[in-house]
Amino acid sequence: MIAVAKSKGAGSGSTATPTKPESLWDDVWYALRQNKAAMISLAFIVVLAIVAFVTAIAPGILPYDPYEQDLTQSFLAPSSAHWFGTDQNGRDMLCRILIGTQISLTVGISAVAISLTVGVALGAVAGYKGGRVDTVIMRCMDIMLAVPSILLAIAFMAALGRGIDKAVIAIGLVSIPEYARIVRSQILAVKESDYVAAARVIGDSDATIIFRHILPNVMPSIIVRATLGISSAILDCAALGFLGLGVQPPAAEWGDMLGRGRNYIFTAPHAMLFPGLAITLTVLAFNLLGDGIRDALDPKSRRR
């Protein structure tokens, strides 16, 4: 996949554009389709989503029960019966990884949704309004940034209690300042531009200026940050799980599995390898897709 990433835009030689796309999103989709790395990543994410959906509505489709323990079967090496081997409790790793997709995707996407919504709103208001509003909002963000995020998440978890939903809220809250800062700095640059002045001259309201003229020009960095955020949220969730604060056993969560497999790295490396691969590939896919979307959204890098 990395090799593919380097050959990004391999199809750029073809300038034959049959028809001019009409809307911006048609245009973006058209540009994104030229980017092989992004398309492979997107396909991978779609597969993950399908797996998560299918295992959620029909867990019976899996050949083994991902939660049933059988200690006589523990630490079996990968074989035709257990493709990814089994863990210390004799559960099939493949089934656990597949069912773990649900948790990772849910945590990643919903945590980012929380921090994105709140962070973009706060950053946009701070950047656009400026003055005292800006100072108050950004100093609050600075206070949150002063505390290490995992510590803050642990504090939130301690206050909210355990559980996957609480983990999502905690992870979402701690990354709000990052979004607020990115959005604010971008808005500070964009709001002084002539086209924003032009929008004011033609009588646009503040809301129209923010949503039509400023935010679309800030979008690329938000999108890239959000896709990176999904991966870091997955990692944060794993860290919380490792500390016994996130998901509770026997739930199958990749980070939790990785943490437990760590103890047996010399005797049964597969117990750590496969959850780690699942996290790596998922994170990589989100990052490459984010890069692809950023390039596609930038009209200047778009081919005609």
Next chain:
Amino acid sequence: MSDEVLLDVRHLTKSFVADTNFFGKPTSFVQAVDDVSFQIRRGEAFGLVGESGCGKSTIGKMLVGLLTPTSGRIIFEGRDLTAMDERERRTLCTDIQLIFQDPYASLNPRMTVGDIVAEPIRTNRILPPDQVDARVDELFERVGLASYMRNRYPHEFSGGQRQRVGIARALAVNPKLIVCDEPVSALDVSVQAQVLNLLDDLKDQLGLTYLFIAHGLNVVKHVSDRVGVMYLGKLMEVAGKRDLYHEPLCPYTQALLSAIPSVDPKTRRKRIILEGDVPSPIDPPPGCRFVNRCFAREGVCEVAAPDLYEELPGHWCACHRYNAVPEERIVAVSHDLLEQAAQPTFGRTAAPGTLGYKGLA
């Protein structure tokens, strides 16, 4: 051009805070625009020229509501813009529009040019939604763009084409007054003429009124009926184009005009070469703003700022030199000034330091 006054600017002043003390209290100000008054008649093109930083663009921005004047009044069709609240002011954006200097920065890179031109129509609900497309096509045609280009993005256009898009956007709301803020200074010389001709044609076709801001007198010459010359926030001279170009009264205007290169090598040209630099606009001293560079200064120039006074019919000038000079002698006085200060640049270069005040004593 009618005699009806469309825009009446009275004692307009804008100062920006240049420095503040520890507690955020302003301690010094930049006088960007200082007590400027002029009138623009309906159907007229009023040129405003001056060097960078003389406040001409600040005036333009105050007219379209991007900046709020510190004091003074802007009266448009009998209504005082400075007394309006924001909501009321916003409704006037269909009357006064702005063409920006930089066509690369003034178009939103994420909107198609069609949307950019359609936006003011939609925002101000000038036409029902089903007629917007036809209107955009018409505007495109008017500014010399093909309507099939409307789905393209600004970066796909050249500078001249983008400026045409900017002009179409300004025209979309059927404005009465268009402030052209150095609309050609970012363009190639060959394209400048095209855009200037377009603006001229549009003025005739649509009965527009222009405030044409530029930093060179030669650009303004093509489009303006009357011209105002600014220096360091002050209006120095206002006159009809012919008067200003042939009989400039203010020493600053005389120097500016002498700097326009001639295409005819046989013309014997004299140049007034000014010494020194434009002083800082922060906390300017009393007296005439031009005093430290003026070749015709007198003692009074350093103490009192001259008022803009109608020296000849329709020809206003702010200069102490014409105080108490009878009207029939004014032209003669200005010729004397010019004669004494100007040095022929034909065949030799003027030695700096030999000009100016000393030579006039």
